Amino acid sequence: MQSFKEKDKQYIANTYGRFDVEIVSGKGSLVYDINGREYIDLSSGIAVNTLGMADDAWANAVYEQLKKCQHTSNLYYSEPCVRLAEILCTRTGAKKVFFGNSGAEANECAIKVSRLWGAQNKGSEYYNIITLKNSFHGRTITTLSATGQDVFHKDFTPLTEGFLYGEANNLESIEKLLLENKCCAVMMELVQGEGGVLALDTDFVLGVSKLCEKHNTLLVIDEVQTGNGRSGELYAFQVYGVTPDIVSTAKGLGGGLPIGACMMFDKTENVLTPSSHGSTFGGNPIACASAVHVLNRIDNELLGEVKKKSKFIFEELNGADGIVSVSGLGLMIGIETVGDVSVILKKCMENGILPIKAKNKIRLLPALNIPMELLIKSIEIIKKVASENK
Numbered sequence: 001m002q003s004f005k006e007k008d009k010q011y012i013a014n015t016y017g018r019f020d021v022e023i024v025s026g027k028g029s030l031v032y033d034i035n036g037r038e039y040i041d042l043s044s045g046i047a048v049n050t051l052g053m054a055d056d057a058w059a060n061a062v063y064e065q066l067k068k069c070q071h072t073s074n075l076y077y078s079e080p081c082v083r084l085a086e087i088l089c090t091r092t093g094a095k096k097v098f099f100g101n102s103g104a105e106a107n108e109c110a111i112k113v114s115r116l117w118g119a120q121n122k123g124s125e126y127y128n129i130i131t132l133k134n135s136f137h138g139r140t141i142t143t144l145s146a147t148g149q150d151v152f153h154k155d156f157t158p159l160t161e162g163f164l165y166g167e168a169n170n171l172e173s174i175e176k177l178l179l180e181n182k183c184c185a186v187m188m189e190l191v192q193g194e195g196g197v198l199a200l201d202t203d204f205v206l207g208v209s210k211l212c213e214k215h216n217t218l219l220v221i222d223e224v225q226t227g228n229g230r231s232g233e234l235y236a237f238q239v240y241g242v243t244p245d246i247v248s249t250a251k252g253l254g255g256g257l258p259i260g261a262c263m264m265f266d267k268t269e270n271v272l273t274p275s276s277h278g279s280t281f282g283g284n285p286i287a288c289a290s291a292v293h294v295l296n297r298i299d300n301e302l303l304g305e306v307k308k309k310s311k312f313i314f315e316e317l318n319g320a321d322g323i324v325s326v327s328g329l330g331l332m333i334g335i336e337t338v339g340d341v342s343v344i345l346k347k348c349m350e351n352g353i354l355p356i357k358a359k360n361k362i363r364l365l366p367a368l369n370i371p372m373e374l375l376i377k378s379i380e381i382i383k384k385v386a387s388e389n390k
């Protein structure tokens with residue numbers, strides 16, 4: 001009989017390099033593979049399972065909605081969708097929300113709103129958007145184009161025109177692009193996740209915000225990965241203290257169900273008009289009920305825990321044997337090791353923990369509510385593995 005792994009290779013498009021583990025169940029931050037082996041989950045499905053695996057209260061919230069109504073289309077009013085938008089606006093200062101189903105779609109909306117705003121306020125030739133080198137904004141042709149990494153562009157050209165790449169933490173490079181091109185927006189992640197978990201300098205972020213004001217250009221923050229409590233605040237822009245014009249988010253918003261949101265602030269709230277954008281599944285009641293529950297659980301107490309756990313990880317790993325550097329923000333952490341990252345990852349798995357990779361780093365994205373004792377155990381294992389494999 002064919003094994004599952006062989007069938008995966010036969011039937012699934014070959015786009016992912018998978019770890020040799022099949023997770024079948026879990027509870028919180030403990031997950032179990034097909035052989036019943038227990039692991040501590042340190043990536044929560046790439047920053048998606050905000051409350052860990054199969055959280056009881058979350059599952060109930062989803063199930064209650066599932067029994068009532070799973071989908072209606074955007075041709076009708078739907079309460080979960082409105083409740084979610086109200087929570088997002090109240091807690092961020094945003095004025096309006098558009099719902100899609102993924103990070104890429106949230107960014108597509110942010111890009112469309114930026115261009116539309118440019119056309120409405122500056123002229124249709126002001127379509128350029130500045131993004132950063134080493135950024136990641138998604139896999140659709142336009143969000144790939146926004147992504148400032150050549151490796152992702154290769155063989156997919158021609159890409160969507162109108163993206164210019166500035167240098168992270170280099171204000172002059174951003175101002176030069178703003179001066180030499182007709183721009184509608186600067187779009188950036190505050191912590192470059194896929195780029196190696198690099199948090200932007202506060203001075204740079206505040207500087208970009210000022211430049212955007214000076215040049216009448218929108219500030220768009222991609223919070224697909226940094227959002228929904230991961231940074232220690234609900235959104236990372238609140239950590240940096242900037243006021244964005246558009247914020248996109250997804251990953252952790254639904255706590256495991258697919259949902260993305262594009263939030264529009266004062267300058268952009270009335271840019272979208274009927275039929276300028278849309279999505280069949282966007283605002284789906286199940287995904288929205290799920291996200292309402294997740295956001296209500298991300299209260300000050302949980303955010304305080306995120307900060308405390310983050311501090312603990314930085315303190316434990318900074319300067320530890322076999323560890324070169326620790327980067328990131330909140331519970332979005334990159335660890336550069338002396339030893340080869342693939343070897344370290346494999347050893348971590350053998351020791352019962354499941355971190356992932358970002359570039360040449362070990363990346364930690366645990367559930368926000370990972371119990372402290374599991375985190376302590378995981379960090380001990382990482383230290384041991386890093387020290388033994390340098």
Ligand SMILES: *Cc1c(COP(=O)(O)O)cnc(C)c1O
Nearest residue numbers: 102103104136137138193224225
């Ligand atoms: C993951 C990610 C995306 C893409 O999200 P998808 O849901 O995979 O489309 C976009 N931007 C950032 C910063 C991300 O981390």
